[in-house]
Amino acid sequence: MFDLILKNVARHITLTPEETDYFTSLLKPRKLRRRQYLLQPGDIMRHECFVNSGCLRCYLVDEKGQEHVVHFAIEEWWTGDMYSFLTGQPSAYYIDALEDSEVFLIDKPQFEQLFIDIPKFDRFFRRLLQNAYVAMQHRISQNLTLPARERYLNFIQQYPQFEQRIPLRQIASYLGIAPESLSRIRKQMMRR
Amino acid sequence: MFDLILKNVARHITLTPEETDYFTSLLKPRKLRRRQYLLQPGDIMRHECFVNSGCLRCYLVDEKGQEHVVHFAIEEWWTGDMYSFLTGQPSAYYIDALEDSEVFLIDKPQFEQLFIDIPKFDRFFRRLLQNAYVAMQHRISQNLTLPARERYLNFIQQYPQFEQRIPLRQIASYLGIAPESLSRIRKQMMRR
DNA sequence: AAAAATGATTGATGTATGTTAAGAGAGGGA
């Protein structure tokens, strides 16, 4: 059940069997059906979240009712709305499932206790954050320098799994493109 | 000399006098004159960097020769090009000083030894990274949802210090706007 | 199976923003 997440942990730190048991005892499995919300604006993010299967998205809705996808999560750790998690302030984001999914949640108090009991986890999350930070910086760089077409090409090259599973309109939103524009970009790509 | 950085550390972890001495012994002060480079494309980022005074910028140059500012740093810790630092791959970025500045550098081998010798620093950097990650996510959200004018208004509200010290063309680039467009936006703001 | 919602595509049109070019101040370097 915890294979994926423990493999991920093992890439960064080594746990004793006891530590492993302690860690997994904090993980609350939750199934999410497609379209089910994990978080809505005004909610407070009260747990860390690991995606074990399926696919989640984090998005904003602007005053015109338009959705803007800020983040996808697919079989990985992620922060949900880290701002809300850290500060305890209400979130501005929606998080929902694009497919039937399974996540593991860790309540915030237990999450903080974890670092006290097993300081190694400071290192684990430091490393995850480093990687997430690099990916984010890369995304910003691309948004600043590349036109829509190149951003899409890089996206499908970097995340071929997403291309299969995620509706194009969601990908367009993530890239900051209107779905109609992405459709035209794809049409243009076919012609050659 | 190390007041600023030690105050920053103390916000997250508590060091003994010996640990403090050890930590500061790793810090190599470097003065940068205005316009001086800290990193150029092809270089490998070989150290962590804390900005003690002044202001640095991290930017890309596209194939048309346009500069795109990815990051400012002003009296704070920052990562430089974390990708290059972590992987040892050549960087794609320029880093230079917008003002005469002073930075503290930590060589990568010593930086990694630091976590072994004083595991508390895992926590310190985990926390810094959490904050940096939140700020980055916020920036992406704004880029996705807001037009140029709102992004600028939010910027000067969020970073009033920057508005004073950083040339407008740099701010425009950071926001993903042409300097001429920012100029028009400002003119339009004056009229009301 | 029918109905309804969702997603993709296409065309016509609009607009925010980029591009090019020129001039005016301001500040730093010789």
Add this chain to the structure above:
DNA sequence: TCCCTCTCTTAACATACATCAATCATTTTT
């Protein structure tokens, strides 16, 4: 001090991309 470079501004023009609207295919719900 003078010059030169950098920065900001303004105007005319160009364009990538968004918006609006209609159609069709696909999937989900009843």
